[in-house]
Structure formats: C-alpha cells, structure tokens
Amino acid sequence: MSYTYSNYNSDALKLRALILNARKPFVLRNFKMNWKCFHVTLEEWCARYDKEVNASQEFEVMSCSQGNQTPHWERDRKSLRMTLTEFLEKQKSASSNNYWIGLNYQRINEMPTALGEGIDFSRLGFSEATEECNYWLCSTQTNTPCHYDTYGCNIVVQVYGRKLWLLFPPTTPLSSTRIPYEESSVYCEENLFAPNPQELQQLKKLQSSAYRCILEANDVLIVPKHWWHYVEAIDLSLSINYWIPLENDVEEQLKECIVKILIERFVKNGNEEEQKFILNPNQVIAEMQDDAEIFKILHYLYEKTKSDCSSEKSRRLNVTPCAYQYLDEQECQQLVEELPNGIVEYLSPMSNKDYEVLLNQHAKRFKPSNGSATEPQPFSIIKKAIINSVCTPAVIDHIKMEFFKRYQI
The missing domain is CATH 2.60.120.650 (Cupin)
Incomplete structure (x- = not known):
C-alpha cells in the first residue's frame, strides 16, 4: 500500500502512523x-x-x-x-x-x-x-x-x-x-x-x-x-x-522457531534440575513439540512471509499484521x-x-551472598556458554540465512 498524508485525516491516524x-x-x-x-x-x-x-x-x-x-x-x-x-x-x-x-x-x-x-x-x-x-x-x-x-x-x-x-x-x-x-x-x-x-x-x-x-x-x-x-x-x-x-514479525517467528528447536532438544537431554534452570517457569516441559510438529511449523513459516507462529505470545496476533x-x-x-x-x-x-x-x-541494593543457590551445581559453565553462544541473536540470524539458502523446495 502506498501511504500519503491524505491517509491521515485524523489525529488518531497520525498517531498510528507515528507509532508504526x-x-x-x-x-x-x-x-x-x-x-x-x-x-x-x-x-x-x-x-x-x-x-x-x-x-x-x-x-x-x-x-x-x-x-x-x-x-x-x-x-x-x-x-x-x-x-x-x-x-x-x-x-x-x-x-x-x-x-x-x-x-x-x-x-x-x-x-x-x-x-x-x-x-x-x-x-x-x-x-x-x-x-x-x-x-x-x-x-x-x-x-x-x-x-x-x-x-x-x-x-x-x-x-x-x-x-x-x-x-x-x-x-x-x-x-x-x-x-x-x-x-x-x-x-x-x-x-x-x-x-x-x-x-x-x-x-x-x-x-x-x-x-x-x-x-x-x-x-x-x-x-x-x-x-x-x-x-x-x-x-x-x-x-x-x-x-x-x-508484517516483519514472521522472520522473527522463524528465528524463534530455530531457537526453540535448539533449546528444547538440549533440554530433553538434561536432568530435571538443569531443565528448571534453562527454562523460564512459564515454559512447560510437557508442552515441548516433537520433531514432526516443530518442523511443520518451521516449514509453514518458511512458506508464509506474512503469517503467525503458533506460540503463546504470537497466538494473539490474529489480526492483520x-x-x-x-x-x-x-x-x-x-x-x-x-x-x-x-x-x-x-x-x-x-x-x-x-x-x-x-x-x-x-x-546500593547489591548485597554479596555467602553462596548462590540460583545456578545448580550439575549445570556446568560450559553448557551455559554453549547454549548462549549458539543462540545469540547474530548466530541465529546467520542460521536463518543459511536455512533459506539450503532449504529449497
């Protein structure tokens, strides 16, 4: 759509344009x-x-x-x-x-x-x-x-x-x-x-x-x-x-789908204590998707450049982006x-x-503790470093571009 100032005939529409x-x-x-x-x-x-x-x-x-x-x-x-x-x-x-x-x-x-x-x-x-x-x-x-x-x-x-x-x-x-x-x-x-x-x-x-x-x-x-x-x-x-x-959320949804694949496959191989450490409490282990389901979503996002991902926050995106x-x-x-x-x-x-x-x-709020119980002992520093290295935004963006080049259907 071509946007011109004639489209903005009220303060509300002007504010909408400024926000977007x-x-x-x-x-x-x-x-x-x-x-x-x-x-x-x-x-x-x-x-x-x-x-x-x-x-x-x-x-x-x-x-x-x-x-x-x-x-x-x-x-x-x-x-x-x-x-x-x-x-x-x-x-x-x-x-x-x-x-x-x-x-x-x-x-x-x-x-x-x-x-x-x-x-x-x-x-x-x-x-x-x-x-x-x-x-x-x-x-x-x-x-x-x-x-x-x-x-x-x-x-x-x-x-x-x-x-x-x-x-x-x-x-x-x-x-x-x-x-x-x-x-x-x-x-x-x-x-x-x-x-x-x-x-x-x-x-x-x-x-x-x-x-x-x-x-x-x-x-x-x-x-x-x-x-x-x-x-x-x-x-x-x-x-x-x-x-x-x-409209450009779809690429972010695809990248989040890649992160989800990486994180969940890593979590499945860890013990319960590690799972609780890696996942935020609102990410339920029992709701993890199997390969067939998650790759179906990835394929869907690949094909649809202007559609929504079936995730908790993006399920609300049921209006035109x-x-x-x-x-x-x-x-x-x-x-x-x-x-x-x-x-x-x-x-x-x-x-x-x-x-x-x-x-x-x-x-001034920071008070040294005698020992932190936040990070469980079995969760090694190297595991955390690997997850954050692989899932850093720049790396995920590169994976997305490589995926677009290699996934030819």
Missing part, C-alpha cells in the same frame, strides 16, 4: 484514554475485581534481597493466592519493603467484561487492540529484567501509579542470554535492579545509549521493536499494554507538527551525570 514508524521511544504525556472501567480509584477497581471474579488470584512474590543476586528472578519466585484487596492491604505494612508482589501479564479478554469496560485503543488508531491487551498490577520495586521482545512494537498505558523505564537501542552491546529461555524474549545478563561492582563498571560504559522515562498515570509510552528495556514500579502500579503485530517503518524521519516529523503542540515527547539519552546517579543508587 517509531525509531526511538516516545511518550504521550497526560494522554487520557478515558476508559470507563478506570474512572474510579485503584482501591475501588480492585474491590470491583474481587466482587466480579469472586476468587483469589495467584500473585508472584519475590524477596528483594533474593532478587539482587541475579536479574533473572523468575525461577526463584514464589506464589501467593490472595484477593486484590488483600494485596492492597499488604502494601500498607512496613514489611512490604522486603519483597515485591505482582499480578503480571494478565489477559484483559479473560476478565469479566465490567472490569475492562471502555478499554479501547482507537484514540491511538488501533481499535483492533481492545481484545488483545494485557494488564500488570504490582507493588513498588516489582521489576522486569532487562530484555527485548522479538515480536511487535509495544504500547504501554500507565493507569495508576508510576513506573521507571530504562531503555537502550537494539545495537547496545548488552550481553544477550537465552537462559532462562522464554519464547519471544531475549534477556541480558546485566542486572539493572542491583548491579554488582563488575556490572556497574560495564553498565557505566553505556551512558550514551541509556534512555529514561518515568511513566506517570495517563501517560502512554511507545517502545519500538527490539529496544532493550528494564522496568521497575516506583509506586503501587497498574498498567495496560498491547504488542502491535507487524501492520506495515512497519514505511515513512522516513522527515515525514514523521511533519506528522508531529500537524498534531496538537506538545502531544509527542521523543525521549533523549540521559545525561552522563543522571545515568551514573541512577546506577549508583541501584548498586
């Missing part, structure tokens, strides 16, 4: 979405949730001291069932500073309709997003390890509270890892929550690449494809996000100028001083 052509993050400040379900306080929304659902929910619980040893805290997390009102009450206790609690990555379409009433992304030009978004309810210090999503472009709406977002461009030399393995997420080894002394010095070298955003209630953040991001709740927080399916970065930066700037003044705030790299202050503050 984002090359660096930007924020819409105090951009009220006016979703009816959130025309109440957080306490009132949680009380309504409890009334509508009439059941306790399984929250993730993590000790702050335990999380300071590794950014990949998911394998060490505990779970605790409680109502949302009970969750709010726990935040009033002084002991709440010792742990964080989160109800994360919850599908809106799995909630009672009343709890998501009015949620509509059409003001941003994405009316199709309504059924495919997720909500994240969490306490102070709840964090997401630094990673990038292999699929899509991310829209994040902050509903209550504040969150810190620390973002880095795709080319930033962070140390990628696929352990713990989670389909569609590439983590980095560096611990942004509580860097140890060695990590602190390495992270300080990235000062020219760090973008910070304090997302406040009613703000909307756009995270472009493959941007690294670390997220931490500053307050009790509730946010809604939507990953926009993109969007074209991506089809306008140049000059055309995007013209769209910004046509919107109300000040509506779009592009993020800029942090100052060296601000970045150093932030890292030093986070480094």
Whole structure:
C-alpha cells in the first residue's frame, strides 16, 4: 500500500502512523484514554475485581534481597493466592519493603467484561487492540529484567501509579542470554535492579545509549521493536499494554522457531534440575513439540512471509499484521507538527551525570551472598556458554540465512 498524508485525516491516524514508524521511544504525556472501567480509584477497581471474579488470584512474590543476586528472578519466585484487596492491604505494612508482589501479564479478554469496560485503543488508531491487551498490577520495586521482545512494537498505558523505564537501542552491546529461555524474549545478563561492582563498571560504559522515562498515570509510552528495556514500579502500579503485530514479525517467528528447536532438544537431554534452570517457569516441559510438529511449523513459516507462529505470545496476533517503518524521519516529523503542540515527547539519552546517579543508587541494593543457590551445581559453565553462544541473536540470524539458502523446495 502506498501511504500519503491524505491517509491521515485524523489525529488518531497520525498517531498510528507515528507509532508504526517509531525509531526511538516516545511518550504521550497526560494522554487520557478515558476508559470507563478506570474512572474510579485503584482501591475501588480492585474491590470491583474481587466482587466480579469472586476468587483469589495467584500473585508472584519475590524477596528483594533474593532478587539482587541475579536479574533473572523468575525461577526463584514464589506464589501467593490472595484477593486484590488483600494485596492492597499488604502494601500498607512496613514489611512490604522486603519483597515485591505482582499480578503480571494478565489477559484483559479473560476478565469479566465490567472490569475492562471502555478499554479501547482507537484514540491511538488501533481499535483492533481492545481484545488483545494485557494488564500488570504490582507493588513498588516489582521489576522486569532487562530484555527485548522479538515480536511487535509495544504500547504501554500507565493507569495508576508510576513506573521507571530504562531503555537502550537494539545495537547496545548488552550481553544477550537465552537462559532462562522464554519464547519471544531475549534477556541480558546485566542486572539493572542491583548491579554488582563488575556490572556497574560495564553498565557505566553505556551512558550514551541509556534512555529514561518515568511513566506517570495517563501517560502512554511507545517502545519500538527490539529496544532493550528494564522496568521497575516506583509506586503501587497498574498498567495496560498491547504488542502491535507487524508484517516483519514472521522472520522473527522463524528465528524463534530455530531457537526453540535448539533449546528444547538440549533440554530433553538434561536432568530435571538443569531443565528448571534453562527454562523460564512459564515454559512447560510437557508442552515441548516433537520433531514432526516443530518442523511443520518451521516449514509453514518458511512458506508464509506474512503469517503467525503458533506460540503463546504470537497466538494473539490474529489480526492483520501492520506495515512497519514505511515513512522516513522527515515525514514523521511533519506528522508531529500537524498534531496538537506538545502531544509527542521523543525521549533523549540521559545525561552522563543522571545515568551514573541512577546506577549508583541501584548498586546500593547489591548485597554479596555467602553462596548462590540460583545456578545448580550439575549445570556446568560450559553448557551455559554453549547454549548462549549458539543462540545469540547474530548466530541465529546467520542460521536463518543459511536455512533459506539450503532449504529449497
């Protein structure tokens, strides 16, 4: 399709075009979405949730001291069932500073309709997003390890509270890892929550690449494809996000399929302790696909240049994928100028001083331990190094290109 400015006859369509052509993050400040379900306080929304659902929910619980040893805290997390009102009450206790609690990555379409009433992304030009978004309810210090999503472009709406977002461009030399393995997420080894002394010095070298955003209630953040991001709740927080399916996601899905083949075949040969270490808890060993099934998916992705992969995150991509970065930066700037003044705030790299202050503050959280129980003894250093070497993004990209050359049908 040829895109011209005549296509953008409303602010919503202009915003859609800017989002789909984002090359660096930007924020819409105090951009009220006016979703009816959130025309109440957080306490009132949680009380309504409890009334509508009439059941306790399984929250993730993590000790702050335990999380300071590794950014990949998911394998060490505990779970605790409680109502949302009970969750709010726990935040009033002084002991709440010792742990964080989160109800994360919850599908809106799995909630009672009343709890998501009015949620509509059409003001941003994405009316199709309504059924495919997720909500994240969490306490102070709840964090997401630094990673990038292999699929899509991310829209994040902050509903209550504040969150810190620390973002880095795709080319930033962070140390990628696929352990713990989670389909569609590439983590980095560096611990942004509580860097140890060695990590602190390495992270300080990235000062020219760090973008910070304090997302406040009613703000909307756009995270472009493959941007690294670390997220931490500053307050009790509730946010809604939507990953926009993109036309060029199909190549990422094929590469993720290759990673899946490599990781799962390695895991099958390991013992239970190694399997638990390699896989994120949301990757179920029993759901591993056999050769016939996984190669069928790989063949399907090879043939279909604009279709979806049957994975957990990409199953939601049941709408037409969007074209991506089809306008140049000059055309995007013209769209910004046509919107109300000040509506779009592009993020800029942090100052060296601000970045150093932030890292030093986070480094104070690190407390040396007498011994880490995170990595099991049977899991040798060489095995971890082999997995990360073979599954590093540059190697997987090369395998994909070789596969295209060699798989002739």
